[in-house]
Amino acid sequence: MKVVIMGCGRVGARLARALDADGHAVTIVDNDAYSFRRLAFSPELPEFKGKALMGNGIDQEVLRRAGIEEADAFFALTQGDNRNIMACQIAKRIFEVARVICRIYDPLRQELYNTLGLEAISPTTIITQILKEKLEN
Amino acid sequence: MYIIIVGGGRVGYYLTKTLLDEGHEVLIVEKEANICEAINNEMGSICIQGDGCEAATLVAVGTERADMLVAVTGEDPDNLVACQVAKHKFSVPRTVARIRNPGNEVLFKKLGIDVTVSGTKVILELIEEDVPTHPLTHLLAIEDSGEEIVEIKIPPKADAIGKSPRQIEIPKGSRLVLVIRGGSKNRIPTINTIFREGDRIIAITTPESEEELRATLTGV
Numbered sequence A: 001m002k003v004v005i006m007g008c009g010r011v012g013a014r015l016a017r018a019l020d021a022d023g024h025a026v027t028i029v030d031n032d033a034y035s036f037r038r039l040a041f042s043p044e045l046p047e048f049k050g051k052a053l054m055g056n057g058i059d060q061e062v063l064r065r066a067g068i069e070e071a072d073a074f075f076a077l078t079q080g081d082n083r084n085i086m087a088c089q090i091a092k093r094i095f096e097v098a099r100v101i102c103r104i105y106d107p108l109r110q111e112l113y114n115t116l117g118l119e120a121i122s123p124t125t126i127i128t129q130i131l132k133e134k135l136e137n
Numbered sequence B: 001m002y003i004i005i006v007g008g009g010r011v012g013y014y015l016t017k018t019l020l021d022e023g024h025e026v027l028i029v030e031k032e033a034n035i036c037e038a039i040n041n042e043m044g045s046i047c048i049q050g051d052g053c054e055a056a057t058l059v060a061v062g063t064e065r066a067d068m069l070v071a072v073t074g075e076d077p078d079n080l081v082a083c084q085v086a087k088h089k090f091s092v093p094r095t096v097a098r099i100r101n102p103g104n105e106v107l108f109k110k111l112g113i114d115v116t117v118s119g120t121k122v123i124l125e126l127i128e129e130d131v132p133t134h135p136l137t138h139l140l141a142i143e144d145s146g147e148e149i150v151e152i153k154i155p156p157k158a159d160a161i162g163k164s165p166r167q168i169e170i171p172k173g174s175r176l177v178l179v180i181r182g183g184s185k186n187r188i189p190t191i192n193t194i195f196r197e198g199d200r201i202i203a204i205t206t207p208e209s210e211e212e213l214r215a216t217l218t219g220v
Helices: A010-021 A033-039 A060-065 A081-093 A107-115 A123-136 B010-021 B033-043 B055-060 B076-090 B102-110 B119-130 B210-218
Strands: A002-006 A025-030 A051-054 A073-076 A099-103 A119-121 B002-006 B025-030 B047-049 B068-071 B094-099 B115-118 B136-142 B147-153 B175-180 B200-205
Touching: A002 A010, A002 A081, A010 A025, A010 A033, A025 A033, A033 A051, A060 A081, A060 B102, A073 A081, A081 A099, A081 A107, A081 B076, A081 B102, A107 A119, A107 A123, A107 B055, A107 B076, B002 B010, B002 B076, B010 B025, B010 B033, B025 B033, B033 B047, B055 B076, B068 B076, B076 B094, B076 B102, B094 B102, B102 B115, B102 B119, B115 B119, B136 B210, B147 B210, B200 B210
Parallel strands: A002 A025, A002 A073, A025 A051, A073 A099, A099 A119, B002 B025, B002 B068, B025 B047, B068 B094, B094 B115
Antiparallel strands: B136 B147, B147 B200, B175 B200
């Protein structure tokens, strides 16, 4: 599959490397070139063979250069909830990407956008749940 | 009207001042404490510190009874989300977003934002109006349908000259509604109309097909 990832933080970089290792064609976009250092090493994964592109992921021109028009999936994983939400809506409504997944830290915003048809995941909710279960078991 | 302004920067500040003078009830939501304090010192307690995209803040400022929410922060994503939350969670009847990148206008409209205002675009339009040779001028946006009325001037040597509307490719979503020709009566284009150099064509179009329509009528 062709995958575009916005945001090369810990999660973005790790996902990019894991999908790349599985044989997917990955392009990762970040507006800070320094963040691409995270793609460089990771003892348990092979070398990243995908593409790293510097640019703002909420700019439609940058997304086009990242190959979003042919992409099968798009992930928005920057630190900014609103940036992720906007990028995902661009991917879905302008470029009609089949699978669009959005990280939203704020659980209320995640709920709202889920009802608006965005596949949104809130790490806040998930981790809270896990921690709570740890204590209860 | 009760109007909520998200973003207390320059745009939000002057907007609030004017709206208060006109007798509206106005409340500003601003993230930065010092900006909030400055506004409250000057205009009375009308600025709440908070994130205008967060439901908790919007509950606190009584968004459910707001007639309008205007998002004028400097960040397009923040303005988009503030308007969407207001619209879908609080059923605010009218949402207005400021946009920095004019390329975002189509997206915001598609996502249900009622009005978008782009400083960049306003300046571009003023330049278009000032320079009469510019081939396309925006005259009016029809909000309900998302269409716009434009004027396109047929330049010398354009391919369309000497042709009728049937002989040119008018893009889907565009309609020609009037031909303004110096020295004769304005007319509604028919299949017998023949375009001439200098004709000013008034057309209804969509933001998506505007560029194609311009190319059809002005291309050489």
